[in-house]
Amino acid sequence: MKAAAKTLPGMSALALVLALVLLPAGAGAVCPNTIEMDEQALWNVHACWTAFRDWFRPYFNLQHDHWDGGWGWDTCDPTQAFPKMWNSAYLITYSLADWTRGPWHSDVDYYRWAAGSQHGFRFEPEDVCCDFYARAIWGLFTTDRVEMACPSFNGHTAGVRASTMLHESTHHIYKDLSHMSNPPGSNCGTTNCSDDWYFHYLNSYPYGSLAGHKHSMNQIQIEFDCDLAEFGEGWVPSTIAIHAQSEANSFMTNRIRNPPGWTCGQPRPLIPGSVNPFTYSRARDQYLACWGIAGRISSNCDDISDANDRQMCRGMSTGTQNPCTSMTDRNLQLACYGMSVAPNYPSNCHDITEPGMRDFCFSVSSQGSQGSCSGVTNPSEKALCQAMTYSNSSYCASIANANDKWFCYGVSSRTNSYCANIVQ
Numbered sequence: 001m002k003a004a005a006k007t008l009p010g011m012s013a014l015a016l017v018l019a020l021v022l023l024p025a026g027a028g029a030v031c032p033n034t035i036e037m038d039e040q041a042l043w044n045v046h047a048c049w050t051a052f053r054d055w056f057r058p059y060f061n062l063q064h065d066h067w068d069g070g071w072g073w074d075t076c077d078p079t080q081a082f083p084k085m086w087n088s089a090y091l092i093t094y095s096l097a098d099w100t101r102g103p104w105h106s107d108v109d110y111y112r113w114a115a116g117s118q119h120g121f122r123f124e125p126e127d128v129c130c131d132f133y134a135r136a137i138w139g140l141f142t143t144d145r146v147e148m149a150c151p152s153f154n155g156h157t158a159g160v161r162a163s164t165m166l167h168e169s170t171h172h173i174y175k176d177l178s179h180m181s182n183p184p185g186s187n188c189g190t191t192n193c194s195d196d197w198y199f200h201y202l203n204s205y206p207y208g209s210l211a212g213h214k215h216s217m218n219q220i221q222i223e224f225d226c227d228l229a230e231f232g233e234g235w236v237p238s239t240i241a242i243h244a245q246s247e248a249n250s251f252m253t254n255r256i257r258n259p260p261g262w263t264c265g266q267p268r269p270l271i272p273g274s275v276n277p278f279t280y281s282r283a284r285d286q287y288l289a290c291w292g293i294a295g296r297i298s299s300n301c302d303d304i305s306d307a308n309d310r311q312m313c314r315g316m317s318t319g320t321q322n323p324c325t326s327m328t329d330r331n332l333q334l335a336c337y338g339m340s341v342a343p344n345y346p347s348n349c350h351d352i353t354e355p356g357m358r359d360f361c362f363s364v365s366s367q368g369s370q371g372s373c374s375g376v377t378n379p380s381e382k383a384l385c386q387a388m389t390y391s392n393s394s395y396c397a398s399i400a401n402a403n404d405k406w407f408c409y410g411v412s413s414r415t416n417s418y419c420a421n422i423v424q
Contacts (some may be wrong), residue, residue, distance in 0.1 A: 030070035031127055031150035033079040038237035040078055042087050042158050045235045048076035049090075056089040060165075061116030066124045081125050081153045088162035089114075091240075092224075095232050097423070098207050098401065101281040102268050103227030109210035110224055114162075114169045121145050121172045123165070129154075134164050136171030144172060159228050159240040160247055167221040177216055186254045194255045195219060202268035218255045222248045226264035230281075234424065275356030276381040277312065277335040278411070283403060285309055287422040290407045292317040295416035308332050315340035316411075331357055338365035339388075346370050356381075363389040380404060387412035 046052060056062075062085060067073045072080025078087060092114050096107040116122050121136070121144040129150040138144040146168040152161050170177070182194045195216030205213060215223070228236065229245035248264040262269060267281055280286040285304045292300035293316045301313035307328070314323035315336045324336035331352045338348035342365045349361035359375030363385055373385035380399045387395035387408050393415075396408035403422045410418035 031081055031125070031129070031153050033077075033081075034154045035079050036084070036153075036155070037157055037243075038239045039084060039087060039158055041237040042091070042240065043076075043078040043083065046090050052090060052093075053086055056086065056093070059111075059115050059117050060085075060089055061122040063122060066122070071125050081148070084153050084158065084161065085123065085148070087158040088165060091158055091162045091228065091236070092165065095236050096227055097231055097233055097283060099231060099280070099283060099286075099403070101270075101279055102202065103231040104202065104223040104268060105210050105227065106207035108208045110166060112211060113173070113220065114165050116146070116169070116172075119169065119172050121169075123148060125153075126150075134168050136168045138172060138175065146172070157240045157243045159225070159236075159244040162228070163221040163224045163244065163247065166224050167217045170215065170217040170220050174214060174216075177214075179217070180257060183254070183257050187250075188254060193218075194257050197256050197258050197260050199260050202270050218251050222251050222256070222264070225251075229264060275354060275360050275376055275378070276384065277332055277339075277357060277360065278384065278407070280309060281306060283422065283424045286403060286407055287419060287424050289313040290410045290419035290422060291416050294410035294414055294419055296414070297416075298323075312336050321345075335361040338362070341365075343367040343369070360385045367391075384408045384412075 062082070064073055067082045067085075070080075072082035075083060077083060089111075093107055093111045096103050096110070098106050112118060121138070123146050126147040126149045132149055133151045133156070134146055134148050136146050146165070148161075148165075152164060156164070177195070179192045180194055180196070181192055182188045186194060188194065195218040197219050198214050198216060200213065225244040225248035229241045229248065232241055245264050252259060252263050260269075278289070280289065282305055285306060288300050288304050289309060289312075292298055292313045296317050296319070298314045298317040301310050301317060304310040304313055307326075311323045311327045312332060312335075315321060316339060319340060321337050321340055324333050324340060327333035327336060331354055334348050334352050335357060338346050338361045346362055346365035346369075349358055349365055352358035352361055356375050356377065359371050359373065360381070363371030363373045363376075368389045371389070373382050373389060376382040376385045380401065383395045383398050384404070384407075387393055388411060391412060391414075393409045393413040396405050396412060399405040399408055406418050406421040410416055
C-alpha cells in the first residue's frame with residue numbers, strides 16, 4: 001500500500017520552473033545495475049507510482065539530461081540508479097509517523113531539507129568508484145550539485161541512501177560547515193569526517209519547523225536514520241530499519257565530536273517539564289494502553305514494551321495500586337499510586353518532583369477537588385488532564401495529534417471502541 005493518507009506535497013511555481021532548467025548533461029557511462037537488499041520490497045509499496053515520480057523529479061531536482069541514457073529515467077526497474085533514488089525520495093517523503101516521543105523530525109521537515117529545488121542544487125549520478133559514496137560541490141564557476149557515486153547504488157539500502165542525500169544537502173544549506181577532526185578511535189582514519197552535534201530536545205520545536213535550525217551533516221543523517229529505524233511506517237522493510245539503526249550508532253560513535261549522551265535505541269531527550277504520564281514511545285504501546293485503561297481489561301497491557309508504561313496501564317485498568325510498586329520512575333510511580341485509585345488517595349501525588357505532572361496527578365486523582373490541570377501548560381496535555389479529571393471527553397477535541405486525541409476519548413469516557421482508531 002502506498003501512503004494514501006499523505007497527499008503529494010506542493011511546491012512553488014518559481015521553484016518548479018528553476019528546477020526544470022536543463023543544464024549540460026554529464027557523461028553517458030553508468031554504474032553497474034544491482035539488486036539491493038529490500039529495494040524491490042520497498043518498490044512494491046509504491047508500485048512505480050508515477051504521480052510521485054513526476055513530483056519528486058523537479059522538487060528534489062533530478063534532471064532528465066543527467067539521469068537518462070542508461071541511468072533509468074523512464075524505467076520501473078529498481079535495479080537501476082534513478083529508480084533507487086525514487087525509492088529513497090519516497091522514504092524521505094512518506095516513511096515516518098509522528099508521535100509524542102519521536103521521531104526527531106517529521107517527514108515534511110526531511111523532504112524540505114533534501115529538496116534541491118529549494119536550496120539551489122541538483123542531484124546528479126556519477127560513474128565513479130570507489131573513493132566516495134556522494135559529495136556536495138559548489139562554487140563561483142561550477143554548478144551547485146550533489147554527485148551520487150556508484151557506491152550509493154551498490155551495497156546501500158534505500159534508507160542509508162536517503163540519509164546520505166540529507167547529509168549532502170546540509171553541505172549546501174550550511175556552506176559554512178565543514179567536516180572537522182575526528183574523535184579518538186574514529187574509523188575515519190586520517191580523513192576529517194566528523195562534526196559537532198547541535199543539541200536540541202525532541203520537543204524543542206514543532207514538527208514542520210526544522211528549517212533554520214542548524215544541524216551538522218552527520219547529525220541530520222543520524223537523526224533521520226534513527227527516526228526511520230524506530231518510527232518508520234509499518235510498510236518500511238525491516239532490513240532498511242535495521243541498517244539505519246546500525247549506521248546511526250556507528251556514526252554517533254565515530255563521527256560526532258561532542259556526543260549528546262543519546263544513541264539510537266534510547267528515548268530522545270525531552271525539554272524538562274514534560275508532564276504527561278501517558279506518553280508512549282511506540283504507537284503500539286499507546287494502542288494497547290488505550291484498550292486496557294478504557295475497557296478496564298488489564299490483559300491488553302501485557303505486551304506494552306516499556307515496563308513503566310505497562311505497569312501504569314495495569315494499575316489504571318484494574319483500579320489498584322499493586323502494579324505500581326514495580327515501576328522504576330519515581331514520579332510515574334507516584335502518579336500511578338494516585339490516579340489508579342481515584343478519588344481515594346490523591347495524597348500520593350504530593351512528592352512528585354515535576355510541578356506539572358504533580359498537578360496532573362492531583363487533578364485526576366481527586367477528580368477535580370484538589371486540582372484543575374492549571375499547572376499543565378501544554379495545550380494537548382492539559383486537554384487530556386481535564387478530560388480524565390472530569391470524565392468529560394469533550395476536552396479531547398482540541399488535541400492536535402490524531403492518535404493522542406483517540407487515546408483521550410477512550411480513557412476519559414472509558415469507551416474502548418475509540419482505541420481502534422489509533423494508527424499503529
